[in-house]
Structure formats: C-alpha cells, structure tokens
Amino acid sequence: MPELHIVVCVKVVPKPEEIRVDPRTRQLDRLNVRHEINPPDMNALEVALGLKDRFGGSVSILSMGPPFFEPYLRACLAMGADHIYLLSDPAFGGADTLATTYTLAQGVRKIGRVDVVFCGEESSDGATGQVPPGLAEWLDFAQLTLISKIDLDLPGRLARGRRLIIGGYEYLETPLPCVVSIKSGCNEPRFMDYRIKLWAFSDGRITIWDASALDADPDAIGLPGSPTIVTELAAAPSKERKRILLEGSPQEIAQQLTGLFKEILR
Amino acid sequence: MVSSLYGVDQEQKEIWVFLEQEKGNLESVSLELLTKGREMADQIGWGLSGFILGEDLESLAHQAFNYGADQIYLASHPLLNTFTIETYSHVVFEAVMEARPSVFLYGATPNGRDLAARLAVRFRTGLNADCTDLRLDTQGDLLVSEVSGFGGGVLALIEMRHHRPQMATVRPGVFSSSPTTPRKKTEIITIPVSLTEDMIQTRILERVVGEVVDLSSAPVLIAGGRGSDNAFQMLQELADLMEGEVGGTRPLVDEGYIPRERQIGQTGVVCSPKLSLCCGISGAFHFIVGIDKANTVISINSDPDAPIFEFSDYCVVADVHQVLPALIKVLRSMQEVSNA
DSSP states (O other): OOOOEEEEEOOEEEOGGGOEEOTTTOSEEOTTOOEEEOHHHHHHHHHHHHHHHHHOOEEEEEEESOGGGHHHHHHHHHHTOOEEEEEOOGGGTTOOHHHHHHHHHHHHHHHOOOSEEEEESOOTTTOOOOHHHHHHHHHTOEEEEEEEEEEEETTTTEEEEEEEETTEEEEEEEESSEEEEEOTTSSOOOOOOHHHHHHHHHTOOEEEEOTTTTTOOGGGSTTTTOOEEEEEEEEOOOOOOOOEEEOSOHHHHHHHHHHHHHHHTO | OOOOSEEGGGOEEEEEEEEOEETTEEOHHHHHHHHHHHHHHHHHTOEEEEEEEESSOHHHHHHHHTTTOSEEEEEEOGGGSSOOHHHHHHHHHHHHHHHOEEEEEEEOSHHHHHHHHHHHHHHTOOEEEEEEEEEEETTTTEEEEEEEEGGGTEEEEEEESSEESEEEEEOTTSSOOOOOOOOSSOEEEEOOOOOOGGGOOOEEEEEEEOOOOOGGGOSEEEEEOGGGTTOHHHHHHHHHHTTOEEEEOHHHHHTTSSOGGGBBSTTSBOOOOSEEEEESOOOOHHHHHHHTTOSEEEEEESOTTOGGGGGOSEEEESOHHHHHHHHHHHHHHHHHHHHO
16 A cells, blocks of 8 residues: 655745735735744644654645745644645746646646645635635545544545534545645644754755646636736725723623613614 | 636626525525625626525525525435535536526535535636625626635725636625515526436535524624633623624634634624624734624723724723623613513
C-alpha cells in the first residue's frame, strides 16, 4: 500500500482588522497591513498533521500567491509539513474563484499522487467557501465539506467525516481521493516545533511553480480566466448608532433597560 | 477567456431559485430568495422559477407559488430525498442546460453553497458568494451583486458580462420574505430524472437534524460573548422572558458554550431583530456583520473602550454578571404583575 499523501491548501491573508480601502483610489490598501495564514487553513493543517501522526506518510502545502507568502508558509514546515508548493506568477493575479480553483487543481495534478486535499472552510478575506467544491469539480474528486471530524480507512480507500448541515449533522463516507473542507475552530492548531524550526526556515524544501510549469491554459488563469469583475469597491458604511450612555447602579440600569425594551418592542 | 457552456445570446430571460427543503418545508432562505427574485423580476419583466428536488413535492410547489414563483420545476426521485452532491448537481446541471436561465440564486446554506460552487465550475461561470444585496441592471440585463469582504469592512459590487448563468448565494436573513397573492398563471413542470445508485460516491451513514433554530428572523436577540461565558443560563432566561433567541460570538461557540447554529456574524447567522442585546461582547468585525441590521443595539460590557459601543444605540459600561440578574428580576416582577 503506498504511503498516505495529503495536500493542504493554504492562503496567506491580510489581517481583517487592519485592511482599509483607500477612498481616493478605491483600491485595497495592502501596504502596511500585517498578514497571517488564513486561520481556518490552520485547522485544516492540524487535521492533516494529526492523520500523518497516526498513519505516517507526508503532508504537502499548496498555496497560490506572490513570493512574499514564502516565510508564512515555512511556518507550516515548522509545524510538521514536509514540502511546500507555491504557485506564483504575475499571470495568476486578479483571479476569481473559477481561475483560482483551476490553478490550484493544476497544482494538485502536478504534485502527483494524492489521497486527500484539505482546505479550510473559507478564507477570512473573501469568505466565500467556494474553493473546496470548485477544486473537487476540476479534479473530478469526491468531496466532504464543513467537516469537524474525519477518519480514514486506508485499506478500503475511504474517508468518513462529520459534516455540518442546517439544524444538525451527518456522517458521510466517500472514496479517496477526495477534497475535504475543515470546519474552522474545530481544533487547536499545534505550535511550531522548535527542533525543526531552523531547518524549516533555512533548508526546508519549497518548490515554486509558474504558469508554464503548471502547463496552465493562459485563458483560464488570472484576470483573463475570471468571469466576474469588481466594478466598485468601498468601505462598508456602518449604520449610525446613537451611542447613548446609560449610567447608574445595576438596579437603575435594569429599570432604564426595561423602559427601553417597551419602547423598542412596541 | 474560457467561455461558459452557454452565453448571453442563448440565455432565457429568467430568474431561477434553488429551493431547499427539509421534512416537507421550504427553508426560510429559499422563501427570502423568492421574494427578492419576484421584486427583481417585476422590475425587468422576467419570469421567476423555483427548482425543487426530492420526493412528493407538490405541496412545496404551492408554498413557492405563495411567494411569487411563476413556474416550479420539480425533480422527483427516491435518490433525491436527501442531498448528495453527485445527484443534486447532476439533475440541476441537466435542467439548467435545457432551460438556460440568465440568473440562478442559491441560499448560502451548507448544501446550497456546495451545489452552487460545484456547478459554477461545471458551467465555467462565475459565482458571487454570500451576497449582501442583489439587483438587476435593467440596461444590460446584468445581475449586480454586492458582497462584503474582510469581515464586513469592505464592500464590492460584482458583475459578469459574458458568462451564464449569473449565479449568487445569499445567506439566510439578508433578505426578508413576504407571502404574496399567487400569480394568475402558475405552472408546475415535472422534469425527467435519470439517476442510478452507481452515480453516487457519497454514502450517508447517519443523519441527525434536530430542531432548526431560526435566529435570522427572531424579533429579540440576546447575544453573548467572552464576558458572559459563565452566564449562559442567564442569557437563556432573559431570552425566555423577552420571547427572544440566544446567540453568541464565534469564540463562545468554538469553546462549546453555545451551539454552532446559534453563532452570530460573518461565518454564522445574520440577524435582523428589532432589538439586539449584546452581553460581554467586545465587537470584532466578524460579529458586527451579524447584528448590523438590528433596529436597535444595546450593549453591556465592563470595558469602556470595547469597540462594540461604536455600534450600539445604548451603552452600559458594567459587568454583565451584575446587570443581568437585576434585569431578570425586574422583568420577572413585571411579568408577575401582568399575570396577576
């Protein structure tokens, strides 16, 4: 039986609380913003590393983005991943989900034999949750989404997971290979292992592939491969609130609040 | 550019809505999309169709007519009784390729999102996820989707000029639903379904659906955050007294204090209550999105600098554990008086 091979898709995102829209250019001000690994992707990585602890095999990190992603991705090596594949080419820029999932699928194909592709539930910047099923469609893989628990049956070539549905959950079973999106917050990602940190940030293997290395259709990547266009970008107007301060003892405040409730719920 | 399987010149000027059902009832978000779809269709003179999959669905079709649908497509088959991505995507794909609607809307539910995302790639089209508003541009017959990113801090308008269908998902509670007089002419179209077991890769081993809480339309929301982590009993009591529902921030859900379906905010539910009472919530972007539509927001937090106060109509700088007992006491005594 060949070794278990897991790919984890990881995105580096700006910290949401630091992002601003430049009111003049209407572009996102990406300078002076700190970045982080998309927090839900850390939950996915933790699940993958847990499976590697149990079954052995290897974990590859797959990411699409500019070269500055590299140090962030190396942190995944320091947590226990084995290899990083960064898909990086100016031609990938401006991709919407269709182009992004296509490019990632080309990356998975190029990596070669894979049993499970893990993704976080969604990204904190775009928050669309479309990438995992879209990727599964390009690869013609089965899918398990919004998974909070997973188990593998390697001899039977099966994955079983607990999926969130409206008002409850279901346990699903699919054949391998499959794409699995992991429910954010379902585990506590491990810390970096300081014994391998030095290796991760110096000799740790990182492979960078551009569009031609991926043999990508130039019409399907980046801006040309993206059917949707953003016509306007603005800072979200938040509702003007009254911000009236209520003061007094807890009892006095309780009286004021019940008075307000009556008015509001009339 | 890669073309979609059908283009603008082949589209039917129609809006389709994916209607999701559980135990013989349409999901609230499906009704909300029908109401919104009717409004857009009327502005531009298009038809509105709903698409239902399952078994024995006639009564659901009539529910949908009460929310403005002109036509209901029914796909009835034992293998469609519960959602699997293979069966649902197969049947919807075939029907869409036959009818070629211009617009196709889905609820941003676990199943709606999965289906839309998978189909978008199959059609080679775009998909705008978690839209906060939709409109039809009457000039170019274009769907204009408003989406928010970065935890709600940024809004973008997105359109798609050449690819069809124009697809979008919308979360429950973003639009409101209202029943309407059925159209003069309504029609049920039964579509042929050819499915076999061997097309299904996903096996459902177990499925548990409890009581579905509908936070999105509750008139009163009692929301808890880190500052109220030991006060869940009090939040629940308050909710009972005020005929409201309890919700919470993501950390509270992650730590197991509040069930997942009661999570408020970007990855949870968007609420539009008359009153939202926020107890011990600091006010992260991700959370604020979920209460931004409340008529009135009242917040209690012991930290005077908590960002939540920026988004509140009434601000109480105090410890939740002191204010809530006093509040419950007053409400209880008022209830006793009115009962007497």
